[in-house]
Amino acid sequence: MTQTHSAALRRALADRLAEGGLLRTEPWREAVESVPRHEFLRGGFFEQVQGSAPTAWRPVLPDTDGWLKRCYVDESLVTQIAGTIVPGDIRGEIMRAPTSSSTMPNLVVRMLEDLQVEDGNRVLEIGTGTGYSTGLLCHRLCDEQVTSVEVDPEVSRRAGTALGACGYFPELVVGDGLAGHKDSAPYDRLVATCGVLKLPHTWVEQTKPGGVILATLCGWLYSSELARLTVEEDGTARGRLLGGQISFMLARPQLPPPLGMLPNLDGGEERRARLGADVLDDWNTRFVAQLAAPRAQRISLSRNGRTEHVLIDVEAGAWAALAKDGDDWTVRQGGPTLLWDAVEERVTQWRSDGAPDLDQFEVMVTPQGQTIAWSS
Secondary structure, three states, rough: OOHHHOOOOOHHHHHHHHHHOOOOHHHHHHHHHOHHHHHOOOOOEEEEEOOOOOOOOEEEOOOOOOOOHHOOOOOEEEEEOOOOHHHHOOOEEEEEEEEEOOOOOHHHHHHHHHHHOOOOEEEEOOOOOOOOHHHHHHHHOOOEEEEEOOOHHHHHHHHHHHHOOOOOOEEEEEEEEHHHHHHHOOOEEEEEEEEEEEOOOOHHOOOOEEEEEEEEEEOOOOOOOOEEEEEOOOOOOOEEEEOOOOOOOOOOHHHHOOOOOOOOOOOOOHHHHOOOOHHOHHHHHHHHHHHHHOHHHHEEEEEEEEEEEEEOOOOEEEEEEEEEEEEEEEEEOHHHHHHHHHHHHHHHHHHOOOOHHHHHEEEEEEOOEEEEEEEO
């Protein structure tokens, strides 16, 4: 009965994804209808406790009523918290940050379609996670054509168990996904299921000329976008952002450092701001701001009877504190660079060029680094 029920749930999921325009081709539809997502969630998942502050999570295990149906709801399901804690470890609630999840199926499918996989392609996946997307790749291609890298040994082990239970045996590697996996290179396609501040050139080196790299580019202000790049003969990669406000957990080696002791926010130089901190509430504007300050983190503080919005670049030792003064904003800045000056300059230039959508932004990766610029 469960097998028949899960097959019906998979077909229903495929129907919803197709109706939404995300599941566009028959090979991927067949994969979605064939690969049982619930097998990759046998360890359960966490659900958010509504109304909790700070956010609390509680486990949903396979013996919980409605577990199977929840596995086929189009939502991301948290599978690990605080780097080691899985649902079976908890009785009650936990207030820690998620560190691994089963990505919502519509995003998984959208990325696999956008990867433009062709028969016979060899694919490197960065971030095995639960293994569900790995299973879809194996079904679409074959085990020997799929390599998946996961930084967490226990996450990789659980994924391998689930994949084996479904009859899939790809090459699973435990290691830093930012380094790729050169032993099985070159690849025709590379897809990353984690966010990165900068796309590593090692990924370009391990992808064949003409091959495609699909990855989510992010910053510590947490506006991120999916980018698709084609590798060139000269060892560079070029492409565009695809738009759609895609969000993934950052690759663990690129997580922001602890803020530590805050700087003296009463120091520095104060002036009237040309742009207020509220511009960062807009996704596209925040992405542009990140281009100027990719390693800045944002916090809000209540001081002296008002709210201050603070950007801090811990590594550079730079900071900017903004507060509303009537209808205007003021900014104080300190450190070796003026963070808010850089943000204002970049955002103002973008707006003067007509504020092009993020899918008009071009990305280039060379051995010297990454550049992102918009077409005006």
